[in-house]
Amino acid sequence: MAAGWGEPGPAGPVTSALFGEPRVFTAQRRSENPGEGRLFSVPLCFLVLIVLYVLLCNQLCMQLCWKACLASRQPRESLWPTVPGSLHFQGYSSVPDGKPLVHRLCRRCALVSSSGQMLGSHWGPEIDGTECVLRMNQAPTAGYEADVGHRSTLRMVSHTSVPLLLRNQSYFFQQARDTVYVVWGPGKRMNRDQGGSTYRTLLKVKEMYPGVQLYTLTDHMMAYCDEVFQNETGKNRMKSGSFLSTGWFTMILAMELCEQIVVYGMVSDSYCREKSPPSVPYHYFEKGKLDECHTYLVHEKAPRGAHRFITEKAIFSRWAKKKPIIFTHPSWQSE
């Protein structure tokens, strides 16, 4: 019903019948037989009101008509609390017992980058209004709420950033223990049997803060992420002297976890090569240190030990053609 009323076809004739004919009709009748006129005009007025109500509800989304609005505008959001059971994500295993990550499917995720593009964006409220909010590493929210929001459903953390989380343990592992932490790193560091150094640190964190939800990527998932890079670029990640970025691991996880991904603060692959892009910090929380585009361009060319931020963005852009991925602020479309 809702869809039919919204279409221009039926709305046209209905509106003209409402505003044109009844006036003529009542005027004629009143002069002949006032009693009969009243008899007809009461149900007619009632009908007019109902039709007006339905039409206005669909077009203006008035508060009084919240039910109609919910049904017509946000069928998915209004359904999500009733989504059946949680899913098992086999590529991520918990510390220390190795069980897969269990999480409900997110209808919509905000993937919040750590880029300086976030500064002054005022996206905070929209990000906080999204079902699942994904962040990276230690990217703070305190003091930046207006631009980045404050909720964190999940953080993808590089093994190199674990010490940075430890600097503010009481916040990350106590106050923010609703957040799921997923740590990626090379096998040597993450090895569970031989006690890789990062893994041992994570074990201690779990002992100190038993409530913390801590996961690592399985070896298989790490290899899968390399394989995706190789398939997309034709280059072997290791031989080409590069490391995957935390953004890469986050996007791969998001494509499994989320039905729709809204990416905040990620520029396109061509952005830094366009004429004089504005200078923003590499990280929104590290002003006056690195410049974003400078960092991306240096890394793209470096023969080894670098992240291929620009290559990765070109790949995300290709994926966005086939998958529900939207780039917001700066907003861009995959070509």
Ligand SMILES: *[C@@H]1O[C@H](CO)[C@@H](O)[C@H](O)[C@H]1NC(C)=O
């Ligand atoms: C820890 O994080 C909280 C929330 O982000 C912040 O308010 C506080 O200043 C941080 N403390 C330190 C020592 O960084």
Ligand SMILES: *[C@@H]1O[C@H](CO)[C@@H](O)[C@H](O)[C@H]1NC(C)=O
């Ligand atoms: C990579 O490409 C190979 C060959 O086409 C394919 O068998 C494999 O499944 C792909 N791997 C991934 C992770 O997409």
